[in-house]
Amino acid sequence: MILKIANLSDGIHEMFFDGKLSEIGLSEPFVNSYKMELHMDKRHNQIVLGVTLTLDAKFTCDRCLAEFIQPIESIFKHVYLFGTELPEDENDSLTYLPFDTDKIDISKEIFDYSQIAIPLKKVCQDDCKGLCLRCGTNLNIKPCDCKNEEIDERWLPLQQLKNIPQDGIK
Numbered sequence: 664m665i666l667k668i669a670n671l672s673d674g675i676h677e678m679f680f681d682g683k684l685s686e687i688g689l690s691e692p693f694v695n696s697y698k699m700e701l702h703m704d705k706r707h708n709q710i711v712l713g714v715t716l717t718l719d720a721k722f723t724c725d726r727c728l729a730e731f732i733q734p735i736e737s738i739f740k741h742v743y744l745f746g747t748e749l750p751e752d753e754n755d756s757l758t759y760l761p762f763d764t765d766k767i768d769i770s771k772e773i774f775d776y777s778q779i780a781i782p783l784k785k786v787c788q789d790d791c792k793g794l795c796l797r798c799g800t801n802l803n804i805k806p807c808d809c810k811n812e813e814i815d816e817r818w819l820p821l822q823q824l825k826n827i828p829q830d831g832i833k
């Protein structure tokens with residue numbers, strides 16, 4: 664995603680983009696299209712870019728294994744400074760640009776921040792009932808006939824021992 668800045672005056676610029684994911688270099692787990700709002704504060708020596716990226720992602724539910732689409736919003740800020748980079752100045756949200764720069768490429772920022780926005784826990788709905796551990800029925804769709812046997816707490820330590828892999832016991 665290239666932003667042309669050569670003819671932009673100093674000041675605030677609001678921009679809006681939408682289109683196909685491939686235009687901004689994204690693919691799975693993201694699907695469908697994207698929307699992006701840009702807020703650009705351009706000065707003679709720097710550009711502060713605020714980005715709100717709205718995406719759809721397709722995940723497999725951790726509990727019931729069904730596929731579902733979840734809206735994802737990635738909001739980030741990136742600062743571009745005109746000038747020469749100081750070697751000790753390592754900052755992921757800062758990029759140095761030559762003074763005669765006429766465009767900036769925000770592809771890497773879009774990619775990195777969209778990956779960060781992917782949730783660790785992927786659940787189709789907050790109260791997803793998951794799969795029955797015995798028969799595998801998706802309990803969101805229908806209840807199963809398995810008896811909900813209460814586990815006798817006295818046997819719990821033994822059950823946990825059984826779950827330790829053999830090579831874990833030395």
Ligand SMILES: [Zn+2]
Nearest residue numbers: 724727787791
């Ligand atoms: Zn689920």
Ligand SMILES: [Zn+2]
Nearest residue numbers: 795798807809
């Ligand atoms: Zn069952």
